Amino acid sequence: xxxxxxxxxxxxxxxxxxxxxxxxxxxxxxxxxxxxxxxxxxxxxxxxxxxxxxxxxxxxxxxxxxxxxxxxxxxxxxxxxxxxxxxxxxxxxxxxxxxxxxxxxxxxx
Amino acid sequence: xxxxxxxxxxxxxxxxxxxxxxxxxxxxxxxxxxxxxxxxxxxxxxxxxxxxxxxxxxxxxxxxxxxxxxxxxxxxxxxxxxxxxxxxxxxxxxxxxxxxxxxxxxxxxxxxx
Numbered sequence: 547x548x549x550x551x552x553x554x555x556x557x558x559x560x561x562x563x564x565x566x567x568x569x570x571x572x573x574x575x576x577x578x579x580x581x582x583x584x585x586x587x588x589x590x591x592x593x594x595x596x597x598x599x600x601x602x603x604x605x606x607x608x609x610x611x612x613x614x615x616x617x618x619x620x621x622x623x624x625x626x627x628x629x630x631x632x633x634x635x636x637x638x639x640x641x642x643x644x645x646x647x648x649x650x651x652x653x654x655x
Numbered sequence: 656x657x658x659x660x661x662x663x664x665x666x667x668x669x670x671x672x673x674x675x676x677x678x679x680x681x682x683x684x685x686x687x688x689x690x691x692x693x694x695x696x697x698x699x700x701x702x703x704x705x706x707x708x709x710x711x712x713x714x715x716x717x718x719x720x721x722x723x724x725x726x727x728x729x730x731x732x733x734x735x736x737x738x739x740x741x742x743x744x745x746x747x748x749x750x751x752x753x754x755x756x757x758x759x760x761x762x763x764x765x766x767x768x
Contacts, residue, residue, distance in 0.1 A: 580757065589661070589748045589759040590699070635698060643689075643757060645698045 549573055550638050552646025560654050565623040567649045569636035572617065576638040581610065581621045584633045584648075593634070594621070626653045657683050657753045661760030668739055669768055676734045676763045678705075678749030684729035685751035690722075693746040693762075705732040705749075739767040 551570045559565045571579075578597055582590035596603045596610045596619065603610045609622040623630055631653045636646040658681040668674050678688055686707045691699040703724050704712040711724035721743075723735040732751075736743050748762045 578755065582759070587746075587762070587764070589659075589762040592756060592758060595756065637757075639757075642701070642704075647698045648696075650696075 549644045550636060550646045552636050552649060554649060555647070556650040556652070558652045558654060559626045561626060561628060563626050563653075565626045565630065565651055565653070566620060567634055567636070567651070568618065568620045569638075569646050570616075570618045571638045571644075573638070573640070573644075574617070575640045576644075578639045578643075579610070579612065579619050580637050580639075580643075581608075582635045582637065582645075584635065590635060623651075626651075628653045628655050657681075657751075657756070657758045659749065659751050659758045659760040661749055661763050663763060664761060665764045665766075667766045667768065670740055671738055673735055673737045674739055674765060676736075676747055676749075676765075678732045678734070678751070678760055680730045680751045680753070683751075683753040685732075685753065686729060688726060688732040688749055688751045689757075690724060690732070690734050691748045691750065693748060695746075699748060702734075707732075736765065739765070741767045743767050 580595035581593045583593045584590040594605050594608045607624045612619045633648045633650050635648045660679045662677045688705040690702045693699050702717045705724045705726040707726045713719045726732040744767045750759045
């Protein structure tokens with residue numbers, strides 16, 4: 547049973563546009579929701595993370611929106627750049643971390 | 656952020672041999688580390704949780720005699736793929752947590768010929 551559902555599987559965005567990736571979870575015990583960025587042949591790098599006591603967290607061009615009642619959270623990348631092209635994973639954890647299946651993002655130059 | 660280092664980044668071995676991958680937390684101590692396996696274009700699959708000074712906890716379906724994990728110190732965990740076969744070829748990634756955040760190593764690409 548997949549506990550973290552991520553969409554879309556792939557996403558193409560024009561340079562300067564907003565990239566939006568969505569995730570939904572089932573386990574209400576999750577208390578930590580990170581996003582990871584992974585380039586080919588590299589390990590995932592922590593991008594931004596949120597805990598359920600806040601509804602939004604912003605770091606530079608990256609924003610997490612969190613809806614506890616809907617059990618959904620999303621990543622927004624503002625002013626998307628070609629260098630943002632990568633695979634993005636959402637995750638959720640209590641004592642064990644569960645990953646979404648990933649979104650391959652391609653930013654058109 | 657915190658740094659987790661993996662070595663080697665790439666390894667090629669012959670079928671039947673054993674390969675050891677090291678995972679080090681460089682600027683923090685980690686009583687727990689995690690080992691993942693990632694197939695091309697897929698998500699990370701947790702293989703096992705490595706506990707310093709005690710036995711690792713393996714996920715269902717992961718052969719503990721095949722994937723030996725040792726966590727002998729607070730900064731080092733090792734994964735040994737024993738009697739490797741071509742189907743063991745994969746990208747192996749470790750992670751460790753500090754200050755409530757989870758950080759990953761750069762990954763190790765194993766190719767078994």
